[in-house]
Amino acid sequence: MTRMIFSINQCSSIELRLLKALRALNWEGNWPAQAGFFLEEIGLSSAQTFVFADLVSVIIKADPNFYLLGPMSAYVSRDELNLLAALGIASRKFSNTSDQSDPQIAPVLKSLVDSCGTALSKARIAMKTRSPLQAGRTVPGAASQVIPFQDDRTMRTVRVVSVHKPTPQVRRIVLGGHSLKTFETDLPAQWVKIFLPDGTAQPIGRAFTIHNFDTINKELTFDIALHEGGPMSEWALTAKPGDELQLAGPRGGFKGATPRSWLLMAADETGLPAIAAIVRQLPADLEVHVFAEVADETERQFLEIQPKVRVRWIYRNGSATQEPETLSEVLRYSPLPTTGGDAWIAAEASVIRSIRTQLLRDRGFELGKVHAAGYWKRGEQDHRDLAAG
Structure with a gap:
């Protein structure tokens, strides 16, 4: 397949920094872990960076041939320039009542591009004014059934088996239950999101690293570092065996160190x-x-x-x-x-x-x-x- 690439000088300084983060989200090794820092460097909040992670995930799922170059490449691809153009239009649209977005963009992808544009606009990041390249696409034609990448929201109901106090300011909670019979972890330091059942449509949830998962007894252990005013801390102070929680995950994890390092x-x-x-x-x-x-x-x-x-x-x-x-x-x-x-x-x-x-x-x-x-x-x-x- 013939690839069309251009000089990196085509991009403004802001675009270069944004492009570096977008590339990192799709790159190998630890590069994805750097993307959040790159995005925050141009003024985006930690919460807004997840919108861009969703965007890259959907694009790659929709069109595996979408050409994102390496994070340090001295060139820029036609696909990347067209994506920057779409984001620029979306960011300007936030303060403009006229909708200039490409009607050929599938609804799910258009929504994500618009969300990213809104984030750029709110952070007062000025994107370069450019038009999509005549020979290219603005963004891949994603099928409407493609949805943004999300955390594993398969909720499991679990119960507290025991509560321990390894230090004065830490509570170690052991969870069990039938739902953990199919629970699996493949990397150390993966995390789950624990939800307190409070009867609302959006229960309070916080992420906690898995301290240990007992594969024989199917029991999951996590620690809560106590701090004043935190809902999970307040719960942990009175937690007792039999209390019910919900959890989603696992996610993340440590992928290992470089050999001979x-x-x-x-x-x-x-x-x-x-x-x-x-x-x-x-x-x-x-x-x-x-x-x-x-x-x-x-x-x-x-x-x-x-x-x-x-x-x-x-x-x-x-x-x-x-x-x-x-x-x-x-x-x-x-x-x-x-x-x-x-x-x-x-x-x-x-x-x-x-x-x-x-x-x-x-x-x-x-x-x-x-x-x-x-x-x-x-x-x-x-x-x-x-x-x-």
């Missing part, structure tokens, strides 16, 4: 269940450096580790022998291997952004080898991050 892992309390699940399944000969931030020594948890796993506990409130420290500060001055490795990081969104920049700029990590997910965001409820999968 080394792995950096860093997290606060919210990421510790993922680290616990990952280190249990790592190769015994892999060099691993774990940095875990908790409030104080009482919040330190047991980790089942391999001989070559080194763990550094960081206490943000300090201890009898340590001054108060933070994850970002400790990583900045800690000695690490100088050869390129892989990194897996999960914590508060702004902390993750700082550490990610530090690793790429000062530590020499390759962009595609840094998996950094904001598991929560200060001041925001039910934060979602594309990098979490």
Whole structure:
């Protein structure tokens, strides 16, 4: 098949950054995990980035031949230019009553393009004015039955089997029930969304990493890091065996480290269940450096580790022998291997952004080898991050 590509100079600086994110969403390795950061860099919120993930998913399902180049390509394809044109029209339409969108776009895809255009407009991102190429399509002719990619919403009713208290500020919940007989996990650190039954059409739901799934007894364990005012925290304080919940998933997960490399892992309390699940399944000969931030020594948890796993506990409130420290500060001055490795990081969104920049700029990590997910965001409820999968 003949491919038509053009100079990257065809694109404005904003288009280049948007295009890089759109390409990353369809790329291999850890590139999809970077897309959320690329989109946020041009002013989009974490919630808006999921609209663009849906768009790319639908386009690729509708037309596998749609030509998205590699994230660092010095060229731009005809398909990509036409997609940028469609997004530009959609973003301008948000503040214009006239509908200029292409009538040939299938309804589902048109809705997604319009949603992306609205997100760009609300973020005050000015797209370059351009017309679709005469020899090309604006976007692929998706069949009307194609729907946007969504989380697995197959709801399972489960019940609390037991409640444990590994630390003062963590509740470990074990779930069971007939619906888990068909539940499967294929990667460590996958997550599920837990919903509190409150009798409303949209029950309160939050994402939690699977600490462990017992394949024999079909019981799923997850941790809740308690914090004031959170609905799940309030529920966990009084949770008891027999309580019913619903869950959807699993999603995401750790896909493994590069062979013959080394792995950096860093997290606060919210990421510790993922680290616990990952280190249990790592190769015994892999060099691993774990940095875990908790409030104080009482919040330190047991980790089942391999001989070559080194763990550094960081206490943000300090201890009898340590001054108060933070994850970002400790990583900045800690000695690490100088050869390129892989990194897996999960914590508060702004902390993750700082550490990610530090690793790429000062530590020499390759962009595609840094998996950094904001598991929560200060001041925001039910934060979602594309990098979490």
